[in-house]
Amino acid sequence: MRSLIVAAVGCIVLAGPARAEITDRSAAGFEVTERATVAAPAGKVWDALMRPDHWWSSDHTWSHDAKNLYFDPSGCFCERLKRGAVRHMTIVYTDGATQLRLFGSLGPLQLTGASGHMVVTLKAAGAATDVVMTYDVGGYVKGGLSENFAAPIDRVLGEQLARLKRSVETGKPD
Numbered sequence: 001m002r003s004l005i006v007a008a009v010g011c012i013v014l015a016g017p018a019r020a021e022i023t024d025r026s027a028a029g030f031e032v033t034e035r036a037t038v039a040a041p042a043g044k045v046w047d048a049l050m051r052p053d054h055w056w057s058s059d060h061t062w063s064h065d066a067k068n069l070y071f072d073p074s075g076c077f078c079e080r081l082k083r084g085a086v087r088h089m090t091i092v093y094t095d096g097a098t099q100l101r102l103f104g105s106l107g108p109l110q111l112t113g114a115s116g117h118m119v120v121t122l123k124a125a126g127a128a129t130d131v132v133m134t135y136d137v138g139g140y141v142k143g144g145l146s147e148n149f150a151a152p153i154d155r156v157l158g159e160q161l162a163r164l165k166r167s168v169e170t171g172k173p174d
Helices: 002-015 041-048 108-112 144-170
Strands: 019-026 029-038 069-071 075-079 086-095 099-104 112-127 128-140
Touching: 019 144, 029 144, 041 112, 041 128, 041 144, 108 112, 108 144, 128 144
Parallel strands: none
Antiparallel strands: 019 029, 029 128, 069 075, 075 086, 086 099, 099 112, 112 128
């Protein structure tokens, strides 16, 4: 009976949503951190992470279709448009298995003087994988960077990590 309770609690924890929070903010910028435990080995999570067209929300793309998102061999996290393209971020470091570091401006930050550094770390947690996504953003934004962007970016990145988790665990991000 005790082992059944422990197993049930473990399943509830693994099935839980991604956790997101604004971990720091100042006049110069902000940091958001998203966390999730994905019920899959790190290799499977990594492979999914590198295929944003399978899990990213179309609502948060310029083309309105996540199928246009991709990582190219040069390290571009890019998006195809009918006429042109978007470079969302650039890979500045990856070990191909546990850590991905990107530099750039997501979404409406591209229309400002702000830019950020994102780190996605995967760590084995038994049969599951702990995923931590941190995005540090700084730079000039009229009206204030953290006042206008911290909460929406925290919400959107939390949504994306939850979609990655669901995609890996169920095959469907929605």
